[in-house]
Amino acid sequence: MARFAPLAAAVIAVAVFILDTLTTFDIAIAVLYVVVVLLALNFAGKIELVAIGAGCMGLTLLSFLLSHGHQLPADSIGRCLVSLAAIGITTFLAFRVKAAIGILADSEQRYRSIFLATGVGILQMDFTGLKNAFDRYKSNNVQRIDDIERREPGFARSALKMFKLTNANNTALNMFNAPNVGALELLLPSLVSEDMEGKVWKLLASLWAGNQSYEAEAVLKMSDGRQLIFLYNVAVPFDRPALDMVLISIMDVTARREAENELHAARSQLAHVARVATLGELTVSIAHELNQPLAAVVTNGGAGLRWLKREVPDLTKVQSSMESMVADATRASDVIKHLRGLSVKSPPDPDNVDLNEVAEETITLLQREIDINQVSLRVDLAEDLPKVVGDRVQLQQVVLNLLLNAIQAMAHVPESRRELLVRSSREESAVLFSVHDTGPGIPPEISSNLFDPFYTTKPDGMGMGLSICRSILTVHGGGISASSEPGAGTTFEFTIPFNREIG
Structure with missing residues (x-):
C-alpha cells in the first residue's frame, strides 16, 4: 500500500x-x-x-x-x-x-x-498455551503446582509442547547448531531429558506464582553427544501477563564450570600438601602419642606373663592385663587411623560430623605440643551440639591449624600467661567454634591480610594455613573471622550451618 x-x-x-x-x-x-x-x-x-x-x-x-x-x-x-x-x-x-x-x-x-548480535543466546517464546492451562486448573480450585504434579506427573512433559518459539538470535542458533528458528523449535523438546523434569517443575512453579524471572542451570546433551552446562534466565515482561512474550537468555558456562572444578581440585591438592606439612611439624608429638599406648601394651603383656608363670596362675589378673592390652592397642590404632585420614589424599566425603569429637581428637593429637609449650588448656564444648554436614578430614584440618597457630602464637609469652580456650556453642542456625589464645595479638595493620594466600608473619611459614581454612569453610557454607586486641590475645572463630543437606 x-x-x-x-x-x-x-x-x-x-x-x-x-x-x-x-x-x-x-x-x-x-x-x-x-x-x-x-x-x-x-x-x-x-x-x-x-x-x-x-x-x-x-x-x-x-x-x-x-x-x-x-x-x-x-x-x-x-x-x-x-x-x-x-x-x-x-x-x-x-x-x-x-x-x-x-x-x-x-x-x-x-x-x-x-x-541478534549479543553474545548471550536469546529465545523469544510464547507461553500462551501454558497460561491457558494454568487458568483452567485455577478455575477448578487447584491451589498449588504441587497438586498438579501429584495428580498429573506427565504435565511437565506436556507443558514443554505448549512452549512456542517465535524468534531466536544468532547466538542461540549457533549454540544449538540450528540453521533457523523452525529447526531450533523442533530440536528444543528433545534436549530436555527425563532427569531434567524436576527443573521443569521448578520453572512451572515460578510461572504459576507469577514471578517475573527465574534462573537456573541445566545440563543438556547435544545431538553430537556433547554435554554442555547452560545458565538460563526466564524473564516475563511485567506488561505481558498473558505470557505471550517470554524471553529466555542462555549462556554456555561449560568452560567456566570446568575451570571451577579444576580450581577446586587444585585447592584440594594444596590442602592435602598443607596437612602433610603440618603433620611433618608434629612428628615428635605423633611419635610420643603412639609410643604411650605401645609402651603400655608391652607393660601389660609382661604383667600378664608374670601372672601366668606363678605356681597358681591368677587368671583374673591375666584377664585384666589382656583387656588393658586390647584397650591400649585400640588407642594406638585410632591414632594411626586419624593420622592416615589426615595424610591420605582423597576426595571430599560429606557426612554428619560432630565438631566436638573433631576437637577432642585434634586436642589429643596436639597434647604433647600443649605440654611442651606449657600451655594451660581449657575446653568448653557445648552439650548436645548439632552435627554439621561436611568432610571430617577437612574440618579437622581447620581445627588443627587454628590450635597449632594459637600454641605457636604464645611461644614468647611468659609461661604463667599461656592460656588456650577452645569453645563450641550453638547459634540460631549454625555451630560456632572458637579458639582463643593469650598471645601478643594481631597488629591492626595486618588484620585485613590474615586470610590472604601466601601471607604469613612466621619466618618459616607458607602463608596458606588460614587461607585454606577459609576456603574449606566457604565450601561448607560457613565463614571464619579473627578478633584481637594488642597484648590481650587473639580469637579465631568460625561458623558452619547445621541445617544443610548432604549434597
Missing part, C-alpha cells in the same frame, strides 16, 4: 484542487487536502511532510484566488481559513507522529541489533 501512496496523494491533490477551483459548493472542499497529508506519512520524511503540508496550503490559497478574483466574500474567506487551519493542524500532528514513529523505529532497530 505504501508503494501506491505517492500516486494516490498526487491524484487526490489534483482532484481537490480542480473541485475547489471550478465548483461553487458552499463547503470547505480544501479540507480534503488533509487526506494528502495523511497519505504522505507512508512515504515522506519529516521535512518532506512539512513541504507537502505547505504545498497543500499553497494550493488552497491559489484555488481561492482563481475562483474569486478580487471579490472576497466573507463566507468564502471563512471556508478558506478553516481549510488552512485544518491542513496546518494535520501537518503538525503528522509531523509529531512521524517523529514518534522514527524514535520507535530506532528503538526497534537497536533492540533487534542487540537481540
Whole structure:
C-alpha cells in the first residue's frame, strides 16, 4: 500500500484542487487536502511532510484566488481559513507522529541489533498455551503446582509442547547448531531429558506464582553427544501477563564450570600438601602419642606373663592385663587411623560430623605440643551440639591449624600467661567454634591480610594455613573471622550451618 501512496496523494491533490477551483459548493472542499497529508506519512520524511503540508496550503490559497478574483466574500474567506487551519493542524500532528514513529523505529532497530548480535543466546517464546492451562486448573480450585504434579506427573512433559518459539538470535542458533528458528523449535523438546523434569517443575512453579524471572542451570546433551552446562534466565515482561512474550537468555558456562572444578581440585591438592606439612611439624608429638599406648601394651603383656608363670596362675589378673592390652592397642590404632585420614589424599566425603569429637581428637593429637609449650588448656564444648554436614578430614584440618597457630602464637609469652580456650556453642542456625589464645595479638595493620594466600608473619611459614581454612569453610557454607586486641590475645572463630543437606 505504501508503494501506491505517492500516486494516490498526487491524484487526490489534483482532484481537490480542480473541485475547489471550478465548483461553487458552499463547503470547505480544501479540507480534503488533509487526506494528502495523511497519505504522505507512508512515504515522506519529516521535512518532506512539512513541504507537502505547505504545498497543500499553497494550493488552497491559489484555488481561492482563481475562483474569486478580487471579490472576497466573507463566507468564502471563512471556508478558506478553516481549510488552512485544518491542513496546518494535520501537518503538525503528522509531523509529531512521524517523529514518534522514527524514535520507535530506532528503538526497534537497536533492540533487534542487540537481540541478534549479543553474545548471550536469546529465545523469544510464547507461553500462551501454558497460561491457558494454568487458568483452567485455577478455575477448578487447584491451589498449588504441587497438586498438579501429584495428580498429573506427565504435565511437565506436556507443558514443554505448549512452549512456542517465535524468534531466536544468532547466538542461540549457533549454540544449538540450528540453521533457523523452525529447526531450533523442533530440536528444543528433545534436549530436555527425563532427569531434567524436576527443573521443569521448578520453572512451572515460578510461572504459576507469577514471578517475573527465574534462573537456573541445566545440563543438556547435544545431538553430537556433547554435554554442555547452560545458565538460563526466564524473564516475563511485567506488561505481558498473558505470557505471550517470554524471553529466555542462555549462556554456555561449560568452560567456566570446568575451570571451577579444576580450581577446586587444585585447592584440594594444596590442602592435602598443607596437612602433610603440618603433620611433618608434629612428628615428635605423633611419635610420643603412639609410643604411650605401645609402651603400655608391652607393660601389660609382661604383667600378664608374670601372672601366668606363678605356681597358681591368677587368671583374673591375666584377664585384666589382656583387656588393658586390647584397650591400649585400640588407642594406638585410632591414632594411626586419624593420622592416615589426615595424610591420605582423597576426595571430599560429606557426612554428619560432630565438631566436638573433631576437637577432642585434634586436642589429643596436639597434647604433647600443649605440654611442651606449657600451655594451660581449657575446653568448653557445648552439650548436645548439632552435627554439621561436611568432610571430617577437612574440618579437622581447620581445627588443627587454628590450635597449632594459637600454641605457636604464645611461644614468647611468659609461661604463667599461656592460656588456650577452645569453645563450641550453638547459634540460631549454625555451630560456632572458637579458639582463643593469650598471645601478643594481631597488629591492626595486618588484620585485613590474615586470610590472604601466601601471607604469613612466621619466618618459616607458607602463608596458606588460614587461607585454606577459609576456603574449606566457604565450601561448607560457613565463614571464619579473627578478633584481637594488642597484648590481650587473639580469637579465631568460625561458623558452619547445621541445617544443610548432604549434597
